[in-house]
Amino acid sequence: MEKLLVLHENKQYIDECADILNEEWKRSKSARLHSLEKSCDSFPTCLILLGNIDGVNTVVAHCRLSKVQGKPDSIFVESVVVRKDLRGKGYGKKIMLQTEQFVKRKGITTLYLSTHDKQDFYKHLGYTFCEPIVSFGVNTDHLPEGFLQKFLPDTTSENSRGKDPISLSTNQGPSVVSAPAAPPPPPPPPIGGFLKGQSKVDRWDPNAISWMKKDI
Numbered sequence: 001m002e003k004l005l006v007l008h009e010n011k012q013y014i015d016e017c018a019d020i021l022n023e024e025w026k027r028s029k030s031a032r033l034h035s036l037e038k039s040c041d042s043f044p045t046c047l048i049l050l051g052n053i054d055g056v057n058t059v060v061a062h063c064r065l066s067k068v069q070g071k072p073d074s075i076f077v078e079s080v081v082v083r084k085d086l087r088g089k090g091y092g093k094k095i096m097l098q099t100e101q102f103v104k105r106k107g108i109t110t111l112y113l114s115t116h117d118k119q120d121f122y123k124h125l126g127y128t129f130c131e132p133i134v135s136f137g138v139n140t141d142h143l144p145e146g147f148l149q150k151f152l153p154d155t156t157s158e159n160s161r162g163k164d165p166i167s168l169s170t171n172q173g174p175s176v177v178s179a180p181a182a183p184p185p186p187p188p189p190p191i192g193g194f195l196k197g198q199s200k201v202d203r204w205d206p207n208a209i210s211w212m213k214k215d216i
């Protein structure tokens, strides 16, 4: 039976966790460890799902929780990852469901997340598309290389002169800000993830990020 653990209370698993994240989203080991070391009770909080694989306690999945600006009853879930060789065995679903129970005990009523290609997985777990939110401590390293650059203004062009280099807004939904290097509280990834011209958010643009939420 798998157990959900808080990473900063179980630091012996930090190294293993770093490897799982780095296998999916390449980063230097020291940068990854540094980021994981920031896990704390007051957020961001890293959670791990510990399984028993061939008789050995092993990290099978990870996710990270951050606060949502202006929504004290909500939490933002990111960096959801299952160890590569253990995918398709139900661990992704387990960590998401156990995370729901974990945050529910803390009085949280809504989970938010963003994804660029796992919409079906989250829909399957009861998430629906929503408007973008602003979370504290958003981590952009799960995005494909070069993804954010698509949304950054072209500072070399005539049009972009004089514009705030980090502010972005979409045609649909509220403005959001992208600046991976911005001072705290860091903004979320940019973008709406809704298809142009749609009044209802029930599909996604494969070239953008989708925002999803689940009331628990």
Ligand SMILES: CC(C)(COP(=O)(O)OP(=O)(O)OC[C@H]1O[C@@H](n2cnc3c(N)ncnc32)[C@H](O)[C@@H]1OP(=O)(O)O)[C@@H](O)C(=O)NCCC(=O)NCCS
Binding pocket: 024, 079, 080, 081, 082, 083, 086, 087, 088, 089, 090, 091, 092, 093, 094, 114, 115, 116, 118, 119, 120, 121, 124, 142
């Ligand atoms: C996405 C991920 C977390 C899913 O974890 P997993 O352990 O492979 O998924 P599970 O085995 O728990 O699947 C649970 C259910 O979701 C379904 N599912 C899994 N991945 C899916 C996908 N990409 N699209 C649609 N359904 C999916 C499964 O069929 C299963 O259905 P069931 O409950 O009817 O049996 C995992 O594939 C992963 O780590 N991917 C790489 C990192 C990543 O992209 N993370 C998401 C960042 S937003």
